[in-house]
Amino acid sequence: MRIGIGYDSHRFAVGRRLVLGGVEIPHEVGLAGHSDADAVAHAVTDAVLGAAGLGDIGTHFPPSDERWRDADSIALLARAAELVRGAGLRVGNVDVTIVCEAPRVGPHVAAMRRRLALALGVGPDRVSVKGKTNEGMGWIGRGEGVAAIAVASLEPADPSA
Ligand code: MG
Secondary structure (H helix, E strand, O other), rough: EEEEEEEEEEEEOOOOOOOOOEEEEOOOEEEEOOOOOHHHHHHHHHHHHHHHOOHHHHHHHOOOOOHOOOOOOHHHHHHHHHHHHHHOOOEEEEEEEEEEOOOOOOOHHHHHHHHHHHOOOOHHHEEEEEEEEOOOOOHHHOEEEEEEEEEEOOOOOOOOO
């Protein structure tokens, strides 16, 4: 079994959509970024690529490349999952923690699990999403943005290999 970790953060910005885990969440501000700024999808992508030893999201989808402007990050995650399968591995499970003061992510967890699982090619039971606040401390506590931390395990696609 192989384990990878991923971290991402994005700053809140007026006039942007808030997309987390592939789910658009109604909120007064969204997240700034070159792509759709989906910090959850980005953290999961880095965890999966990291577990496979395949670099990181910046290696495969550099922000300098105009192809990825306003990109659907769930599509990038699906592409990363393809790379993992190409390396003879498959996703065992993924666990993500989203850290922000607002909005509350709880009501959207089930939808995020479904969206992430579909991109990863696994059942939603293999994907966990949890929300936390930062107890009012620091930049997250001041409501400046969102952070996401993800862990992924990979296993050989062919266990006899
Ligand atoms: Mg990002």
